[in-house]
Amino acid sequence: MSKVYVAGIGATKIDEHWEKGIRDLMVEAALNAIKDAGIEKKEIEAIFVGNMSSGYLQGQEHLGSLLATWLGIPGVAANKVEAACASGGAAVHNAFLAVKSGVYDCVLVVGVEKLTDAITSDATDALIMAEDQEYVAFTGASFVALNAFVYKAYMKKYQAKQEDIALFAVHDHKYAANNPLAQYPKPITLEEVLKSPMVADPVRLLESAPLGDGSAALVLCSEKKLKELQNGDVLVELAGSSLSTEIFSVHDRTDLTSIGATVKASRKAFQMAGVEPKNVNVVEVHDAFTVLGVIHLEDLGFAERGSGWKLLKEGQLEKDGKIPTNTMGGLKARGHPVGATGVYQVYDVVTQLRGEAGKNQVDGAEVGLTQNVGGVGGTVAVNILKRVR
Amino acid sequence: MKALFTTPIEKLLTKMSGLASILGWGAYIPIYRIETAEIARVHTKGGEKAPIQRKSVPGPDEDSLTIAYEAAKNALKRAKIDPKLVEALYIGSESPPYAVKPSATIIAEALGFSRKLFGIDMEFACKAGTTAMISVVGLVNSGIISYGMAIGTDTAQGRPGDELEYTAAAGAAAFLISKTRKDAAATIEHVVSYVTDTPDFWRREGEKFPMHTFRFTGEPAYFHHIENAAKLLMEEAGLKPSDFNHVVFHQPNVKFPQRMGAMLGFKPEQMKLGLLSNEIGNTYAAASPMGLTNVLDNAKPGERILVVSFGSGAGSDALSIVVEDGIEERKGLARPTSYYLNRCKLVDYAVYLKYKGFILR
Amino acid sequence: MAYMRSVPRAWRERKIKYQLLGGKCKDCGKSFYPYRQICPVCGSTNVEQVKLPEKGVIEYFTIVRTPPTEFKEYAPYVLAIVKLEDGTKVLAQITDVEPNEVYEGMEVEAVFRKYREQGPNGIIEYGIKFRPVK
Numbered sequence: 001m002s003k004v005y006v007a008g009i010g011a012t013k014i015d016e017h018w019e020k021g022i023r024d025l026m027v028e029a030a031l032n033a034i035k036d037a038g039i040e041k042k043e044i045e046a047i048f049v050g051n052m053s054s055g056y057l058q059g060q061e062h063l064g065s066l067l068a069t070w071l072g073i074p075g076v077a078a079n080k081v082e083a084a085c086a087s088g089g090a091a092v093h094n095a096f097l098a099v100k101s102g103v104y105d106c107v108l109v110v111g112v113e114k115l116t117d118a119i120t121s122d123a124t125d126a127l128i129m130a131e132d133q134e135y136v137a138f139t140g141a142s143f144v145a146l147n148a149f150v151y152k153a154y155m156k157k158y159q160a161k162q163e164d165i166a167l168f169a170v171h172d173h174k175y176a177a178n179n180p181l182a183q184y185p186k187p188i189t190l191e192e193v194l195k196s197p198m199v200a201d202p203v204r205l206l207e208s209a210p211l212g213d214g215s216a217a218l219v220l221c222s223e224k225k226l227k228e229l230q231n232g233d234v235l236v237e238l239a240g241s242s243l244s245t246e247i248f249s250v251h252d253r254t255d256l257t258s259i260g261a262t263v264k265a266s267r268k269a270f271q272m273a274g275v276e277p278k279n280v281n282v283v284e285v286h287d288a289f290t291v292l293g294v295i296h297l298e299d300l301g302f303a304e305r306g307s308g309w310k311l312l313k314e315g316q317l318e319k320d321g322k323i324p325t326n327t328m329g330g331l332k333a334r335g336h337p338v339g340a341t342g343v344y345q346v347y348d349v350v351t352q353l354r355g356e357a358g359k360n361q362v363d364g365a366e367v368g369l370t371q372n373v374g375g376v377g378g379t380v381a382v383n384i385l386k387r388v389r
Numbered sequence: 390m391k392a393l394f395t396t397p398i399e400k401l402l403t404k405m406s407g408l409a410s411i412l413g414w415g416a417y418i419p420i421y422r423i424e425t426a427e428i429a430r431v432h433t434k435g436g437e438k439a440p441i442q443r444k445s446v447p448g449p450d451e452d453s454l455t456i457a458y459e460a461a462k463n464a465l466k467r468a469k470i471d472p473k474l475v476e477a478l479y480i481g482s483e484s485p486p487y488a489v490k491p492s493a494t495i496i497a498e499a500l501g502f503s504r505k506l507f508g509i510d511m512e513f514a515c516k517a518g519t520t521a522m523i524s525v526v527g528l529v530n531s532g533i534i535s536y537g538m539a540i541g542t543d544t545a546q547g548r549p550g551d552e553l554e555y556t557a558a559a560g561a562a563a564f565l566i567s568k569t570r571k572d573a574a575a576t577i578e579h580v581v582s583y584v585t586d587t588p589d590f591w592r593r594e595g596e597k598f599p600m601h602t603f604r605f606t607g608e609p610a611y612f613h614h615i616e617n618a619a620k621l622l623m624e625e626a627g628l629k630p631s632d633f634n635h636v637v638f639h640q641p642n643v644k645f646p647q648r649m650g651a652m653l654g655f656k657p658e659q660m661k662l663g664l665l666s667n668e669i670g671n672t673y674a675a676a677s678p679m680g681l682t683n684v685l686d687n688a689k690p691g692e693r694i695l696v697v698s699f700g701s702g703a704g705s706d707a708l709s710i711v712v713e714d715g716i717e718e719r720k721g722l723a724r725p726t727s728y729y730l731n732r733c734k735l736v737d738y739a740v741y742l743k744y745k746g747f748i749l750r
Numbered sequence: 751m752a753y754m755r756s757v758p759r760a761w762r763e764r765k766i767k768y769q770l771l772g773g774k775c776k777d778c779g780k781s782f783y784p785y786r787q788i789c790p791v792c793g794s795t796n797v798e799q800v801k802l803p804e805k806g807v808i809e810y811f812t813i814v815r816t817p818p819t820e821f822k823e824y825a826p827y828v829l830a831i832v833k834l835e836d837g838t839k840v841l842a843q844i845t846d847v848e849p850n851e852v853y854e855g856m857e858v859e860a861v862f863r864k865y866r867e868q869g870p871n872g873i874i875e876y877g878i879k880f881r882p883v884k
Binding site: 120121122124125128134135136137138139140141142144145148149152153197198199200201203204245249250251252257275 | 752759763767782783784790791811812813814815816818819821822824827829831839840841842844849854865866873877
Binding site: 420456487746 | 764
């Protein structure tokens with residue numbers, strides 16, 4: 001078994017890319033990562049593409065092979081990885097396994113999603129496919145509606161107020177303002193969030209991750225490969241990577257205020273990486289909706305149950321706070337091109353660990369954690385990165 | 390063929406007179422209503438006096454099938470039998486959700502009826518419900534089946550701005566029919582049907598709304614057929630108007646059935662329970678059947694009921710029904726017609742159009 | 751899209767949807783909807799198919815304002831997690847009611863209604879919704 005290193009990262013800006021198709025986005029991110037890694041394209045041995053809806057929205061499957069050809073390297077191992085909105089995190093996990101096992105020395109992971117090819121209702125249709133088609137989508141449930149139940153359950157159980165939870169969106173936007181790749185690099189106020197239109201009561205528009213397009217990529221390599229690379233001063237290791245699942249449908253769960261898959265996946269990843277929550281300097285949580293951000297922090301072990309929302313008010317999530325979170329804008333403001341998000345999260349953490357986060361920099365960041373969620377917690381992927389040099 | 394009688398009770402009751410019994414009955418009316426004054430506000434600026442007060446409006450997720458389902462469920466509850474024993478489902482309607490694919494197949498599946506089933510949807514305008522009843526009576530009486538269900542259901546379409554828009558309503562009434570038995574709710578003792586080729590109201594294939602012939606729908610259609618069917622039945626059965634405690638006529642409005650009753654020699658008290666059109670409009674194939682369910686909800690053992698429907702095209706079914714001892718214990722087993730009559734959520738004309746699917750997004 | 755037009759897919763699940771058929775695990779006692787052969791909680795295959803109760807209470811509800819495509823004409827509509835009399839939880843729409851009349855703890859009963867259509871030429875998919883008990 002080999003250690004796994006992040007040799008290179010690359011990404012596109014997240015936006016409504018009218019001029020760029022899914023192929024263009026994948027290739028752009030991949031080339032950026034390859035260049036950053038300082039390798040030749042032909043050194044790549046396997047490609048994992050994380051994506052949720054290319055079949056439904058683009059009528060395009062078989063993304064692994066498609067990208068291999070479009071990158072000019074047909075012949076390599078390649079396949080698409082799908083776990084709803086955790087497709088990116090799952091693709092990273094698969095790539096991690098590929099290198100850790102020793103079978104491959106140099107692997108490319110690309111997350112990509114192109115939601116704006118469709119009108120909003122088609123995108124809503126695509127997203128609800130993360131849930132049970134026959135008994136959940138059948139009732140006219142939208143993905144937001146299912147998260148609305150979680151929001152209500154959390155507020156009720158812990159007497160938490162929406163105006164405190166909604167601060168998560170304000171937090172994300174503040175940091176996105178300094179992220180050139182962010183979809184919404186512009187601060188917003190709590191008032192704007194609370195006055196925005198209702199999507200599925202009580203979830204407001206500005207509490208929900210936007211629809212956008214983007215692609216992020218990583219080059220992972222083995223210890224053996226690392227010796228060949230002139231990689232720069234900083235070296236980041238993918239020290240822990242795990243995937244866990246949870247009871248599929250929200251209405252079948254006993255407690256809506258916690259996602260068991262986050263707890264399980266993070267425990268496995270912490271053990272693998274040999275760290276504890278208190279060792280983590282920077283965190284990327286999957287805040288598709290503000291209340292989820294709060295719940296994830298609790299499930300990951302960074303806050304007491306029911307107290308996650310307090311961290312926002314106390315400023316503990318700031319770059320100089322106790323647990324710097326979503327310091328490049330998170331899902332709400334950096335963006336959430338569904339299948340790509342898990343890879344963007346790793347991109348953001350590596351940027352921090354390399355000391356390249358500019359105004360968002362967390363001083364002395366050495367250990368970072370990303371948490372990527374599929375569906376309403378049906379799947380959770382946790383990746384832990386460490387700066388080793 | 391399995392044995393005709395399955396329970397000791399039925400063995401005792403073999404020598405009863407009558408064609409078949411009603412073991413269970415039930416109705417359903419959607420919760421929404423629109424006042425005819427509101428319809429008049431839009432089309433005539435209040436210029437026209439409407440023939441009724443208000444009519445029922447189906448909700449956006451309802452159709453004649455879902456409406457029939459609840460009426461049938463109420464009838465099953467009163468009948469107190471295992472749904473798997475029901476071997477016929479005849480549905481009378483002129484507004485089924487599918488032009489081809491009977492609602493009977495879906496409702497039978499949903500309620501858990503036997504798959505060994507005589508099932509069909511039938512059309513004869515507003516008398517399709519009573520014709521369904523008579524057909525099931527025939528199946529039961531001949532011994533082909535032991536239990537069958539007949540339903541009259543409609544979500545009638547009125548052309549916006551047309552006279553009929555004021556009364557075209559939605560509702561269903563269902564009857565679980567068995568062999569004659571004393572513990573049934575009532576026994577159907579005699580039936581008659583009178584039919585002629587009279588085009589008073591019709592809808593051509595492919596057309597969305599029906600055509601009607603204004604005053605021609607009165608005397609040569611409604612009155613002629615009901616009069617003839619009623620008189621034929623009373624002659625054959627040796628009965629006169631005073632032999633009946635209750636009479637129910639087809640009710641496209643309030644005036645027609647009142648006039649019909651007077652013409653035939655019935656008193657207003659006899660017609661009271663069976664006349665619902667002022668509150669809910671004309672529920673087409675459910676109209677006289679629902680008048681019957683309201684009567685049954687209130688009738689006493691021994692009372693006699695006359696039901697005469699009218700279906701445009703044209704024809705009338707007449708049924709003479711005698712209430713049995715079994716009615717008292719069955720009344721409370723399901724919601725009465727009055728429960729549905731009293732539920733009322735008013736909508737305005739715009740929401741009415743939206744619910745009926747006339748406003749396309 | 752092809753999957754939305756699938757008749758066999760809708761047909762094979764109809765009995766469960768029409769009659770609200772759930773599963774009761776004889777080993778751990780958990781009751782769930784829809785019926786499936788394996789208990790989602792303990793993994794046992796000792797699952798009995800049961801007809802679930804028709805009355806319940808709204809545990810959580812929301813109002814869907816940006817609906818999926820085939821539900822556009824019905825929006826805004828109420829979606830709720832209903833806790834049935836035996837404790838089973840079901841996801842369903844609440845009908846015959848205005849969104850502002852709904853509240854947590856509201857008593858509801860099952861009704862048979864249209865959920866969606868596979869296009870104007872396609873089949874109609876029926877299922878169970880809930881309405882307030884009065």
